[in-house]
Amino acid sequence: MLGRNHETTEEVEKTASEHLESAVDELKKASQQAQEKLRAKIDTAIVRAREALDDVRSHTRDNADDVKESAEDVEDSTKESVDKVETTV
Secondary structure, rough: OOOOOOOHHHHHHHHHHHHHHHHHHHHHHHHHHHHHHHHHHHHHHHHHHHHHHHHHHHHHHHHHHHHHHHHHHHHEEEEHHHHHHHHHH
């Protein structure tokens, strides 16, 4: 004979099922939150990488412009020197 404090097998199974369902729901929620956090971190990393790439491109363009300007200066100087040599010959 079962007393008032004793649960039936059916009640125990129902309680265990409810706990298991609750645990699964919590795991799903935690997984969703983790995915959202991970996605946000990935998005931030992508933005930072793009910014770094833009900085590198800008620096490269500046260096290329400096090299081009130096080459033009050398070309102008060489032309002047050639012109002087031709006029003295």
